[in-house]
Amino acid sequence: MQKVVILDPGHGGINPLTGQYVTPGKRSPKWGDGSVYFEGVGNRNIVELAARILVAKGVKVLYTVAPDNWKDLSLSQRVRIADSHYRSNPNAVLISVHSNGSDNPSAGGFEVFTSPGQTKSDRLADVWFKEHQKMFPDLRPRPDTRDGDLDKEAKFTIINDTKCPAILIETMFHTNAKECKILQSTNGVRDIATAIVNAVTKW
Numbered sequence: 001m002q003k004v005v006i007l008d009p010g011h012g013g014i015n016p017l018t019g020q021y022v023t024p025g026k027r028s029p030k031w032g033d034g035s036v037y038f039e040g041v042g043n044r045n046i047v048e049l050a051a052r053i054l055v056a057k058g059v060k061v062l063y064t065v066a067p068d069n070w071k072d073l074s075l076s077q078r079v080r081i082a083d084s085h086y087r088s089n090p091n092a093v094l095i096s097v098h099s100n101g102s103d104n105p106s107a108g109g110f111e112v113f114t115s116p117g118q119t120k121s122d123r124l125a126d127v128w129f130k131e132h133q134k135m136f137p138d139l140r141p142r143p144d145t146r147d148g149d150l151d152k153e154a155k156f157t158i159i160n161d162t163k164c165p166a167i168l169i170e171t172m173f174h175t176n177a178k179e180c181k182i183l184q185s186t187n188g189v190r191d192i193a194t195a196i197v198n199a200v201t202k203w
């Protein structure tokens with residue numbers, strides 16, 4: 001059976017009419033070189049590349065928000081779209097793509113969230129975790145927060161309210177200078193996308 005993945009690039013992009021990033025917060029500090037990483041824009045770049053590779057591998061790719069759509073759809077809209085994809089594609093899984101942020105500039109590493117009690121999501125989460133770790137052996141794995149933190153689960157509507165198996169990945173911290181450099185690099189985007197592709201194809 002053809003694999004189906006619903007990709008969910010978190011947050012919004014740049015409104016072409018105003019040139020402004022449409023999501024409050026969800027960005028890096030202004031770095032020494034004047035650059036700022038907008039998470040929603042980065043999420044779209046990662047999703048766009050992952051989708052291209054997945055389609056080439058014969059995987060059917062659907063979106064909550066297409067990567068060329070700058071609008072920051074509400075979580076309830078995203079859930080409604082994901083559920084409608086799932087109704088017509090009952091083997092679909094959802095991956096919500098994010099990078100992490102913290103007031104502590106030394107916070108770093110990667111983590112993945114699932115809603116509690118869904119074995120299929122847990123398995124997909126484990127596969128992604130290992131694939132991401134292979135691509136980024138120097139990043140700190142943060143496995144201990146998985147499924148343990150109720151506040152975080154409550155916030156992540158996209159994995160709790162959707163009916164399909166769903167994971168939310170936090171690939172690294174855009175508030176960490178070293179990790180943000182990876183997010184801003186072509187190779188970094190490629191490696192993050194590759195880990196997503198490998199997780200989907202191996203799952």
Ligand SMILES: [Zn+2]
Binds near residue numbers: 010011026039098099
């Ligand atoms: Zn995010």
